[in-house]
Amino acid sequence: MSSKYLKIHPSDNVLVALTDLKAGEKIGSNGTSFSLVEDVPAKHKFVEKAMAPDEEIIMYGVLVGKALKPIAAGGSIGTHNVKHKSSAFAGKSKTFTWQAPDVSRWKNRTFQGFHRKDGQVGTANYWIVLPLVFCENRNVNVIRHAFEEALGFSKPDAYKDYVQDLVKLYQEGKTDAIATYNFKGNNTNGRSKVFNNIDGIKFLTHEGGCGGTRQDSEALCALLAGYIHNPNVAGATVLSLGCQNAQVDILKEKLNKLNPNLSKPLIVLEQQKEGTEQELLAQAIRQTFLALAEVNKQERKPAPLSKLVVGLECGGSDGFSGISANPAIGHTSDLIAALGGSSVLSEFPELCGVEQELLNRCESEKIANRFADLMRAYSKAAEAVGSGFDMNPSPGNIKDGLITDAMKSAGAAKKGGTSPITDVLDYTEYVTKPGLNLLCTPGNDVESTTALAGSGCNVMLFTTGLGTPTGNPISPVVKLSSNTKLAQKMPDIIDIDCGPVIAGEKTIEQMGEDILEFIIDIASGTKKTKATQLGQDDFIPWKRGVSL
Template sequence: MNTYLQIHPKDNVLVALQDLPAGQEIQFNGDALQLKQTIPAKHKFPITDLQPGDAVVMYGVLVGKASAPIQKGEAITVKNLQHDADSFHEKDASFQWQQPDVSRWQNRTFAGFHRGDGQVGTRNYWLVVPMVFCENRNVGVIKTAFEKGLGFAPTEVYNEQVNELVNLYKSGDLDAIRNYEPEAATQTDKRNVVFPNIDGIKFLIHEGGCGGTRQDSDALCALLAGYIHHPNVAGATVLSLGCQHAQVSILQDALKKLNPNFNKPVLVYEQQTSGSEFKMLSNAIRDTFLAMTEANKLERKPAPLSKVVIGLECGGSDGFSGISANPAIGHTSDLLVALGGTTILSEFPELCGVEQELINRCVDERTADKFISIMRTYADKAESVGSGFYMNPSPGNIKDGLITDAIKSAGAAKKGGNSPVTDVLDYTEYATKPGLNLLCTPGNDVESTSAEVGSGANIVLFTTGLGTPTGNPIAPVVKLATNTRLAQRMPDIIDIDTGSIISGQKTIAEMGEDILEFVVKVASGEIRTKAELLHQDDFIPWKRGVSL
């Protein structure tokens, strides 16, 4: 196994693939340098002496400038490196893409749920949606009733643990409580026997709909419309108070915009005109049950892989993200695009410094100009509230080697592979063009994942170096560890270990192919992801301009 890596021939830094002790001699390009201090795995050290203002290059792009003298072989840290990135401008170069060989998958299919509008779902859910946070409690009542009544409720292992602790307390055995260590529960796929063709009933609890700006409530309606229109959704039950900003009529207009012939069942209940709460909820439960009897008639049938729409996401990133899991799913993206499928790359604050590459990959100037406009508007809004993209890396990112936003971004962009950018989507716009789509979202894991699914992703590939317990209510989220240590430490949330790229056991292309095989099984319902088994149903709408 190599102990260090130069990611790109232009780079003037190396990445430690394992802890490198102080004093170790590094041989690189015929020269020798001695490490001035211990370099932890995932961190970087320069191959030449750097003076304040000198550029630091990784992935072949500018990722920062030295803020203090850095000797070759010295660790790069927040104390000697500051964020900097290349500027960007209009599309100025043509782009040629060498498609990967996809003959192995050319005639492959997955078993999906075919919708009347031509979309194909990887799951079949009924959705319950509140138009405003005032209805969250009522949604909770429906959630408890249906999940328990239909057998979709999460495991009650923790309730059992509390009961055991109560019994120990009543017996007066406090020492037994202190030493109490229950066995870990086995994650099981609880299948419903009443509606075997329905994967569950899901609930989009949120804190919006009123009290904010009209822009926020309109965006919320557009996002909810994307979820109802989504191929993984058979229909929806909508609860409205009546007086909120996010009116049902706005939601209905958003649905018609997505599909003028929209005909999924959408059951609407407005509390302020329904009489008693009991009457409204009883009617909603009865009508929802009847609608689910119809949704249950749909069965999985073969569909081409071109009907798969993958969201490309990362969270809890580390110094290995950009050299293992991210480029691996980037290759998966290239494979799917070559098969006629669609992929979505989001998190615009984490594309800082690689904008020009993406601009030049756009299929035309209109697409490139839209990306430029959205990026500049987003950056300006962030700066107007006293922030900026440079503030994106979290303490965990920095601790594990992502010192600047540009370092993080250069690695994060690898999730998009090498294919052309066929479309650029603003927040809540729906993906309609096959190929790689760029979607404007924050870098926040849940906000971004929520948006990718709202734009049509029926599976999300989520890379993590630190361990992020994130899922989505209606789309399977596949969690990929960037390093084997994480996969072994948190096996209950990790689906795929890409650490074999770091160890040299597999190439990026080989891992990308393995991931596509896994995706086909997930899409067909043969595999339930760890996030699904743990009922990680995270959903957070984005309030524009507030989040990075």
């Protein structure tokens, strides 16, 4: 492989620039050579032979677009000369066989987790406070304000200290000094934790629960039930107004479906029954405090790696994502599958064009047909509102080399590795099978990570090429950069640099193994992700059909 450019698959007719290339540079490919006709920035692609209008663009061995106009050999491709095009798909058409990777080195490994009575194991121990309707957001935030600092869960607010310093300068008449007064970072200590075995109290405010469609409220209740059921959650406080669409009975019905023998403490209070706001809040705070004292008795104990449920996500992707970070976590996913654990690949709009490959990897025709049906229904719903999967790539994606949805999808699907697909889940459905699961979510980062935690993921792997701070309230999100430049530029949000794959310093397999080791540390509580350290608790329920 050249250190300057890469042909990903033998049947590809485009190559990827691994570094900035200049016009006139000689390129060797398929026993022939040609010169670049223009500069090609790193992460972008160029064609190896002249292309006529409507000629197909092949990358990762699949159809990812078509030429809009003639492109000379050695010419760069972009939205100006290439348009999205993807292959059609039918049902499962091939028998799939898989050679599992050697996992003997991890067979007897464990992580230190929180064991739940239903057999799940948490990688963290959180209490959650959530409203069934947006009307209760204020009350949830009052509880947050009352609990976080007093119990030692709040972080030192260096920015508040910074503003106070600026105020002091202003009051002293030193306004000229304000323009050059530097931020000093965290320089104060927070309070010590009262409950040492609890990782935090998380507050899941949202804008749903009433208005909208009844289906939205049903889905919201199912999502919140999934969060309560998630093994990283020790118990929950639920605030209801009383008259909203998202009724307490619906939440309890969804919980009963997930676990009819739920043994976690669950506090449910309804404002229209309790009376005054003061009575509601006093009840919620008192009952929650007593429950926290009880769940604080839980301790981490050894658990097999088969208890890991790993979400696979990407956001702010670039032209390197599909050749470094994504296949690296794909190998991690294969290791997890071989160890009897579960992994979950989401973002259905970013599986456009690779459907047939995924259908053939499904363990049964029934599972394959469900995937095909969900993909078609989602695509149809997007088109009904004047959109489509082809509109998924963001301006940042396009700027950094992902110019069609099929191209983006072909790289994004690498997160799912090579293992058989054991189950296909619709939005809010919960993971019950080991191996690779597909979960129907939008491509929107936070809506997707929100869904992954609601479906039972106790840790997530999140690849990025451009940099995104996304986290989750209850499931630690490991952030992996596709390139070293990003890891060096934004070290406060990146946990693992996959750039050594691009540089040829590590193989995909070596990087995937390193990632598994990191997961074990995170799951055991001996390391914390950057998103957790920053308190990046992103939570956005999906209003179905609204976003890609």
